[in-house]
Amino acid sequence: MTNPRRQLCWRSVFVTFAVCTGTMASGEEDRTVEEKETNNKKRTKGAIATAWLTFYNIAMTAGWLVLAVVMVRYYLQKGTHKGLYKNIARTLKFSQTFALLEVGHCAIGIVRTSVIVTGVQVCSRIFMVWFITNSIRQIQNEESVILFVVVWTITEITRYSFYTFNLLNHLPYFIKWARYNMFIVMYPLGVIGELLTIHAALPYVRRSGMYSLRLPNKYNVSFDYYYFLIIVMLSYIPLFPQLYFHMLRQRRRVLHGEIVVEKDE
Amino acid sequence: MKHYEVEILDAKTKDKLCFLDKVEPNATIGEIKSMFHKSHPQWYPARQSIRLDPKGKSLKDEDVLQYLPVGTTATFYFRDLGAQISWVTVFLTEYAGPLLIYLMFYFRVPFIYASKYDFTTSKHWVVHLACMCHSFHYVKRLLETLFVHRFSHGTMPLRNIFKNCTYYWGFAAWMAYYINHPLYTPPIYGEQQIRLALIVFLFCQIGNFSIHIALRNLRPPGSKTRKIPYPTKNPFTWIFLLVSCPNYTYELGSWLGFTLMTQCLPVAAFTLVGFIQMTVWAKGKHRSYLKEFRDYPTLRSPILPFIL
DSSP, X not given: OOOHHHHHHHHHHHHHHHHHHHHHTTTTSOOOOOSOOOOHHHHHHHHHHHHHHHHHHHHHHHHHHHHHHHHHHHHHHHSSSTTHHHXXXXXXXXXXXXXXXXXHHHHHTSSOSOHHHHHHHHHHHHIIIIIIITTOGGGTTOHHHHHHHHHXXXXXXXXXXXXXHHHTTOOOHHHHHHHHHTHHHHHHHHHHHHHHHHHHHHHHHHHHTTTOBOSSOTTOOOBXXXXXXXXXXHHHHHHHHHHHHHHXXXXXXXXXXXXXXXXXX | OOOEEEEEEETTTOOEEEEEEEEOTTOBHHHHHXXXXXXXXXXXXXXXXXXXXXXXXXXXXXXXXXXXXXXXXXXXXXXXXXXXXXXXXXXXHHHXXXXXXXXXXXTTOTTSSOGGGTTXXXXXXXXXXXXXXXXXXXXXXXXXXXXXXXXXXXXXXXXXXXXXXXXXXXXXXXXXXXXXXXXXXXXXXXXXXXXXXXXXXHHHHHHHHHHHHHHHHHSOTTOOOOOOOOOOSSGGXXXXXXXXXXXXXXXXXXXXXXXXXXXXXHHHHHXXXXXXXXXXXXXXXXXXXXXXXXXXXXXXXXXXXXXX
């Protein structure tokens, strides 16, 4: 027979966790949750969600840390980046693809970020990994690949450890600082790496006609991967500034407590 | 007769924007909007949102001052809805585009296909049939906009016209390019497939038109009343027994017919996207019917009988 007082203590711990989860697992928004959850079911759901998210974020931090260690060791041993991609390919694909779960987290509501924003971000990563780097062998030893992989690794380690520490309710300031400052340099560098990689891949795509469909065919449609990639590159022009300034606004709000008046739609 | 005083504040900044004294108790919100427009000529009535609470719902133009929960000095909050454009203008523009664009591809105007094909015609009769169906569909829509539909709202935000035209015009160009392409492949099952598709298409076009007429007849000219639609003598309206928004059901059917007729993936894509959007609209409409009418028939689904 359980001691009712002890039960109550556990509940309040879970409630705190759940409330903090609602706040901090949001990551992008970092809002403070004002309402207290009074429903028992909600509390249990909150506890399971917290436990899962903590596990997920620790696992992802570990995954990207492994990637970082492998890259550093390879470079120290071989002194060159040639052949590095082959070594990290599996871990990179695994870690980045696993991030699809984050879209699910937003969809079921345990993380308070827009499904679309997360979806777009994860999809663009998946696209780079699977449809560019993985499928176009000839560009795998380009410096630009190493550039964006390094940028991603630094960014993801910072981001996932930020979420982890938030969930554990103990956020060292330097992690918060890193999360909201490193992107200022990392973001543009990552974009440069990605664009240079796609650009390098263009001639091979054109020559091989990969992922393309020509007329005539019974579906009466055609698709040219070469021109598709050019459109993707051009789309960085409107999209990158929007994301960058969004992060800058988040940074001002979180670090300096400035109140930014959002324009009403 | 006691006169009211009306003050209008900005919903965000709470600044006093306008003060009206000696307002008749039976003045409508629409009339107050006109008065407000006089002192602020840049905010024509269509772009004014007047509410009792800064974060509340907009009041309707028909609402009468004395029946609102306000004292003799009424405080309203104003929000600028942004530049507005009339629904009729938007509809006419977004429908005229596909009509003309498709014809440009059909007649193989220069610079679209290789120059040896300029102004040639397709050797497949289904391509001619598709052009007739597509053109008929958009001519019907244009005529309905001018003579059939009775719009609840006069205007919508200006940015919608760019969004909507991109959607309609873009998809029309994408579809038309392939259907009228010199290397177009006609449907696998040939005449049978095309005949079936044409029957489905025509059936749904008539159905869609019947629903539009039935909905129009629910509403006297110039009014904005809302009533539950019921089946009429026209068999095409009997679908009202099972569906809240049969106009969307028939529209889906028309485009499925067109997809079958042309066997063209972009057409299928257009049908799918349209279906998703219409389902969202149908669900919303269904929900507001349920909210507004206690006795709303329970057998009805939003768009697909028993399914969705």
